[in-house]
Amino acid sequence: MVLKIGSLELRSPVVLAPMAGVTNVAFRLLCREQELQRTGTVSGLYVCEMVTARALVERNEKTLKMTTFAPEENPRSLQLYTTDPRYTYEAAKMIVDEDIADHIDMNFGCPVPKVTRRGGGSALPYKRRLFGNIVAAAVKATEGTEVPVTVKFRIGIDEEHHTHLDAGRIAVDEGAQAVALHARTAAQRYSGTARWEEITRLKEHLVHTGIPVLGNGDIFGPADARRMMDQTGCDGVVVGRGCLGRPWLFAELSAELRGEDIPAEPTLGEVCQIIQRHTELLAAHDGEQRACRDIRKHIGWYLRGFPVGGEFRAALAKVTSLEELSKIVHPWEDSTALARDADGARGRQGSPGKVALPEGWLDDPEDDTVPEGAEIENSGG
Template sequence: MALQIGSLTLRSPVVLAPMAGVTNVAFRTLCRELEDELTGSTSGLYVCEMVTARALVERQPATLHMTTFGPTETPRSLQLYTVDPQTTYDAAKMIVDEDMADHIDMNFGCPVPKVTRKGGGAALPYKRSLFGAIVAAAVRATEGTDIPVTVKFRIGIDDAHHTHLDAGRIAAGEGAAAVALHARTAAQRYSGTADWSEIARLKDHVRDVPVLGNGDIFHADDAARMMTETGCDGVVVGRGCLGRPWLFAELSAALRGTERPTPPTLGRVADIMRRHAELLADHHGEDRGLREMRKHVAWYMRGFPAGSDLRQKMATVSTLVELDGLLDQLDPTVPFPPDAEGPRGRQGSPSSVALPDGWLDDPEDCAVPAGADLMHSGG
């Protein structure tokens, strides 16, 4: 089951959603290694952490470090957070001129209050003209290349202000090669249940380009079910893969109709954790890499039997040698617990969306929101 996004042909219609502090080159490499090991090939699209267009253009060292790709990683997929058409053009042109990526995605889904109150993230598609100008700028910067531009957004700000149908139509009209919908509003954040019926509505509304669905893909059957129920062309997976980088192999096998990999034992999970830590140490250096690894521990260990003392030590690990000693204390024969699947990571609670004063007054206002390009989170 292939997916065509502009010049890119993906053998599996499964996309890794960018997640801040998670989908760096270490995690993407691990996901790709496991898919290749368990299914015989790497077939999906693995998107790097989202970077801010302004920071990229300004060549901020931390941002440039986030755009690191593995030596054999292909296609190289980079997601931009942006609010300004000119900065968008400059960033996309930089990506083209310096051969930084093979695919550009733009994120308009972040629901974090510090972002939406400035007019960024999930607030921005309400400004239809500005949204269209931003998409058009990225497409214009990639003209004459094989680099497709895609766009991700949410249903809208809240139940009274849905924007996804307009956003899909506008993005496709301005030349986006595909659109992706996180089937929640900004007000929901990550709580409750994703409304897959809105993915179906978007698919019916946008017929010229592929429509991808995002939200509540937690195990192999979910991807096939979403595609069957909504008619979408592919799925975007975020929180479901936290602590489960082998999920993409399971999804790929399920969608191809081939035998699914056997869920890993605790011993195999320990090996995967060790490889993840090693890759993080290579990317960040051992000190920071192991600090980054700490947040993954609870996700990997979810549902497995392990004492609180051991869990605590693993959550404060500082070196690879220390991690090796702790992993050796796990029982390698323990099978993967069935209750380890399900929602992971941040969920939060639904709440009103912080917006700039007067934001809802004029949906055609093209003014660039002040100070809204100083963030780095995902959505």
């Protein structure tokens, strides 16, 4: 099953969603390695952490480091957070001129209060003209190139303010080559159940355009991906929290959607090896000390459902060196135990709540004024 996004042709319709502090070069490489080892091919799209357009243009050191791609990453996919057409154009032009990435995705789905209260993220598509101006700016900057622009958004702000159908239409009219819908409102955040019927509505709304519609929300295993595509008619799936501690998930999803045998779930011994490999990749990018701190947040996700005691988990959560890590996992490296009940939601679920918005934000959806102070200071969310 092939997914075409502009000039890009993917051998499976599976996309890794950007996640702050997770989808760095180490994790992306690990996902690619797992897919290659388990299926014999790398077929999906692995997107880097979200970077802020203004920070990129101003060459913020942290932001530039986050745009690092390994030589074997192809295609290179970068997601921009933006609220201003001017910075959007400059950032997209920079990406093209300096050959930073092969694909630009734009994030209008972030529900975090510090973002929405300034008019960014999932608050922004409510301002239809501003939203269109931003998409148009990115498309203009990539004209004449093979770098496609895509857009990700949510159902809307809340139940009274759905924006996804307008956002999809506007994005396509302005030249976006694909759209992705996280099937929750900003008010839902990550709680409850994703409303896949809204993916169906968006696909039906845009079917005449021929532009791919991707679905996002509650994909935790191969059966979920198949069910979403069958139920909604979407052209591909975007996977975020479901892959936390499961970099091998993309091999399973791709195999399922290509009609191939699904690779077996890894044993505890294999997961121990994957944890070590993940830490090694982090160390190559950020140094050993920082890598050992960073891997700690992944340990609970990796070991979910495995019959290991609290002592083992606690030791891994305090690891300070690659040598120490190797010693801790060594006794478990031959374990053939399998995880139990490891599917389901991962990461923070949060609870639904009122969306923080700038004062008067809902007064005029046609107002294209750039919200003041909406550019977040740092990349990554």
